[in-house]
Amino acid sequence: MPYVHDTLFRLQKSSPAQTEFYQAAEEVLDSIRPLLDKDTHYREQGIIERLVEPERQIMFRVVWHDDQGRIQVNKGYRVQFNSALGPYKGGLRFHHSVNAGIIKFLGFEQIFKNALTGLSIGGGKGGSDFNPKGRSDMEVMRFCQAFMTELHRHIGATIDVPAGDIGVGAREIGYMYGQYKRLTGSYEGVLTGKGLNWGGSLARKEATGYGAVYFAENMLQDRNDSLKNKICLVSGAGNVAIYTIEKLYDLGALPVTCSDSQGTIYHEQGIDLNLLKVLKEVRRSSLEAYLDTHPTAKYIPVSDYPTDGHAVWRFKAHAAFPSATQNELTVTDAKVLLEQGVSCICEGANMPSTADAVDLFLGAGICYGPGKAANAGGVATSQLEMAQNASMTQWTFEEVDNRLKAIMCGIFQRSSETAKEFDQPSNLVLGANIAGFRKVADAMIAQGLV
Known part of the structure; x- marks a missing residue:
C-alpha cells in the first residue's frame, strides 16, 4: 500500500538513524493494512501520520x-x-x-x-x-x-x-x-512501582511475568491445551524472567533456562527459583554463580554463543518466553525452536523477536503472543496502582492478581476476536495491532485535531 510505504519513508527522513523505531512502526502499520482498506476514514483523518509522531x-x-x-x-x-x-x-x-x-x-x-x-x-x-x-x-x-x-x-x-x-x-x-x-x-501517585509502605501495589513486581504466563495459558486453552507439564525456555534474569519462572511453576510447567548479559543457565531438573532470586535480587551477581550450588547445571558464557543467535533457545522444549530485551530471538533461533517442536512463543520483553523470526512463527501457525499483548500485565498493574493511590487504599495480592488475570484474558480475547474478524484467526499480531490501533484512533478522531 503506497499510503503506508510513503508514511514510513517520511518517518525515516524526519527521524534519521532510529532503526528500532522504524521496525516497530513498520510492524504495526503493515499489520493494520486490512483495517485501512476497510475503513477509509482513518486515512482521511491522517491517523497514522499523527500516530507515528x-x-x-x-x-x-x-x-x-x-x-x-x-x-x-x-x-x-x-x-x-x-x-x-x-x-x-x-x-x-x-x-x-x-x-x-x-x-x-x-x-x-x-x-x-x-x-x-x-x-x-x-x-x-x-x-x-x-x-x-x-x-x-x-x-x-x-x-x-x-x-x-x-x-x-x-x-x-x-x-x-x-x-x-x-x-x-x-x-x-x-x-x-x-x-x-x-x-x-x-x-501523589506520579510514579508506579513504589515501595509497599509508601503507595506501592502488591503484585506489581510480579505482574509482567505473571501476565505473560496467563496470556500463554489463554492461547493454549483456546486450542484445548495448557502449560501443565510443558518444558519451557525463559530468557533474562530480571523481574520479568524471575516471575515468569515462578508462575510457570505454579501452573505445573518446568522452566529450564534463564540468562543475563554474561551467559545462559540450562538446568534440566528445573531452574532453582529461590537461588535465582538470591543471585539477582539480593547479591546482584552473575548467573555463573548458579554453578556453585548446582554444579550439574550447564552455563554457557556469551563468548560461546552461536554467531547467529542465542544459546538460551537451543534446548529442546515445548514453549519459549523471551523476557530479556529487543531483538534477542533471531530468525535462526526461530528455526531451531520450530525444529524442536516448540508450539508456543510468548513475549515477556518488548519486541524480543526479529521481524523475520515473527514471520516464521506466524507461518508455522503456532501460538505466538506478541509483546504488546503478552507483556501488558506490568503496565496494567501500574494503572491498578494508580487507582489505589487515587483512593488512598491498598488491595490484597489476591485482588490485584485476579484483576491482572482478568485483564490478560481480556487482551487475549480482544486480540483473538479481531484476528478472526479479519479472517486470520491465528494471527494475534494483526489482532492486537488492529484492536489497539482502532481504540486509539477512534478516540483521536472524537477529540479533533489536538
Whole structure:
C-alpha cells in the first residue's frame, strides 16, 4: 500500500538513524493494512501520520557526581507519544544502550499495549544511557535525583506517570520519588512501582511475568491445551524472567533456562527459583554463580554463543518466553525452536523477536503472543496502582492478581476476536495491532485535531 510505504519513508527522513523505531512502526502499520482498506476514514483523518509522531519529545542533560567526586554527564529522555486514552504511561529504562530511537520504539509500542488493557492510559516512555550496574547506592541516588530534577517539570498524576523498566527497580523508583516529593511538595501517585509502605501495589513486581504466563495459558486453552507439564525456555534474569519462572511453576510447567548479559543457565531438573532470586535480587551477581550450588547445571558464557543467535533457545522444549530485551530471538533461533517442536512463543520483553523470526512463527501457525499483548500485565498493574493511590487504599495480592488475570484474558480475547474478524484467526499480531490501533484512533478522531 503506497499510503503506508510513503508514511514510513517520511518517518525515516524526519527521524534519521532510529532503526528500532522504524521496525516497530513498520510492524504495526503493515499489520493494520486490512483495517485501512476497510475503513477509509482513518486515512482521511491522517491517523497514522499523527500516530507515528510523538506529541512531545523531551531530551535533557543529567549532571551528577560519582563517589570519587568526578562530574558525570548522561542523557535523559521522555517521549510522550499519545494521550488520547489517558495520561502518558510507560517505564523509565536506565541502560547504556538507551538512545532516542530505543525510547521512541518503546513509546510507540506502549500506545497499543496500553490501549489493549482496556484501561485509561496513554503511551509514553523514557530513560537514560546511565547504567546502574556496578554503581554504588549513593551514585545511583545522586543520578536519580539529578534525573528527576529535570523530569519533574513534565510529569504528574494526571499528566504522565512513569514506572520502572530495565535498570529501574524499587531502589531507583524510591530515589526518584523522594526527589519529586522534595521538589513539588506533593505526595501523589506520579510514579508506579513504589515501595509497599509508601503507595506501592502488591503484585506489581510480579505482574509482567505473571501476565505473560496467563496470556500463554489463554492461547493454549483456546486450542484445548495448557502449560501443565510443558518444558519451557525463559530468557533474562530480571523481574520479568524471575516471575515468569515462578508462575510457570505454579501452573505445573518446568522452566529450564534463564540468562543475563554474561551467559545462559540450562538446568534440566528445573531452574532453582529461590537461588535465582538470591543471585539477582539480593547479591546482584552473575548467573555463573548458579554453578556453585548446582554444579550439574550447564552455563554457557556469551563468548560461546552461536554467531547467529542465542544459546538460551537451543534446548529442546515445548514453549519459549523471551523476557530479556529487543531483538534477542533471531530468525535462526526461530528455526531451531520450530525444529524442536516448540508450539508456543510468548513475549515477556518488548519486541524480543526479529521481524523475520515473527514471520516464521506466524507461518508455522503456532501460538505466538506478541509483546504488546503478552507483556501488558506490568503496565496494567501500574494503572491498578494508580487507582489505589487515587483512593488512598491498598488491595490484597489476591485482588490485584485476579484483576491482572482478568485483564490478560481480556487482551487475549480482544486480540483473538479481531484476528478472526479479519479472517486470520491465528494471527494475534494483526489482532492486537488492529484492536489497539482502532481504540486509539477512534478516540483521536472524537477529540479533533489536538
